Amino acid sequence: MCGRRCRIPEGEKGFCRVRKNEGGRLFSLSYAKVCSLCVDPIGKKPLAHFHPGALVMSVATVGCNFRCKFCDNWMISQEEEVKGSDLSPERLVDLTLRHGCQGISYTYTEPTVFFEYAFDAAKIAHERGLFNTFVTNGY
Numbered sequence: 001m002c003g004r005r006c007r008i009p010e011g012e013k014g015f016c017r018v019r020k021n022e023g024g025r026l027f028s029l030s031y032a033k034v035c036s037l038c039v040d041p042i043g044k045k046p047l048a049h050f051h052p053g054a055l056v057m058s059v060a061t062v063g064c065n066f067r068c069k070f071c072d073n074w075m076i077s078q079e080e081e082v083k084g085s086d087l088s089p090e091r092l093v094d095l096t097l098r099h100g101c102q103g104i105s106y107t108y109t110e111p112t113v114f115f116e117y118a119f120d121a122a123k124i125a126h127e128r129g130l131f132n133t134f135v136t137n138g139y
Contacts, residue, residue, distance in 0.1 A: 002014075002016065002065045002112055002113060002139070003065070003139045004016075004065050004139075006019070008020070008021040008026065009021060010022075010023070010024065013029070014026075015065060016063040016064060016065050016110070016113040017029075017062070017063055017079070017080060017081075017082070018030040018061065018062060018063035018082060018113050018114065019113070028114070028116050028117070029082045030061035030062055030063055030082050030084065030113070030114050030117070031061075031114070031116055031117045032061075032086055032087055032088055032089070032117055033061050033062070033082055033083070033084030033085070033086065034059055034060070034061060034084045034085055034086075034087040034092070035060055035061055035062050035076045035079070035083055035084040035085075035109075036058070036059065036060040036073075036076055036108045036109075037057065037058070037059050037060075037087070037092075037095075038057075038058045039055055039056070039057060039058070039099050039101060040055070040056055040058045040105065041053070041054075041055060041056075042054040042055070042056050042102075042103070042105075042133075044058075045058075045105055045107065045133060045135050047133060050133070051102060051103065051131060054101075054102040054103060054131075055099070055100060055101045055102060056101050056102065056103045056104060056105040056133065057092070057095065057096035057099060057101045057103075057104050057105070058104075058105045058107045058108060059087075059092060059104060059105070059106060059107070059108075059121075060073075060076060060106070060107060060108035060109040060111075060114075061082075061084055061109065061113075061114040061117065062076050062077070062079040062081075062082055062083060062084060062109060063077065063079070063082075063109055063110065063113040063114065064077035064078060064109050064110040064113060064137075065110055065112065065113055065137070065139055066110065066137055066139065073108045073109060076108060076109055077108070077109040077110065089117065089120040089121035089123075089124050090124060092104065092121050092125075093121060093124045093125050093128055093130065096125065096130060097128065097130070101130070102130060102131065103125070103130050103131035103132060103133060104121060104122070104125050104130060104131075104132050104133075105132075105133045105134075105135060106118040106121075106122075106132070106133070106134050106135070107133075107134075107135035108135075110136060110137055111134045111135070111136055112134075112136060112139075118132075118134070
């Protein structure tokens with residue numbers, strides 16, 4: 001997924017700090033380890049003309065494929081250790097619906113570094129009538 005295409009040595013983490021090479025296979029260390037969860041208006045994403053007035057459940061895990069000095073969320077995007085609370089994709093969707101949100105926004109950090117989690121949640125969300133958005137650096 002990531003444009004960096006890290007060559008991660010055995011036992012080491014990638015630039016994002018959430019991928020690890022174990023036995024020649026890459027593993028996500030941040031799957032379902034949510035570090036930020038908040039109900040936001042869609043306009044804050046900023047998506048002015050996509051479902052105007054809708055509420056979204058904003059969700060993030062730690063990690064990013066950039067190290068921007070101006071990052072608003074540097075405390076979670078550039079975290080050295082994987083921290084967060086366990087939140088399964090199913091539970092994320094349940095919470096989203098319970099809070100009256102119309103969609104889920106994978107945001108605050110870089111959603112491509114937690115793609116597997118976002119993808120699993122997005123499938124369930126779509127099946128239950130929710131929309132999904134990625135707020136990404138696009139790299």
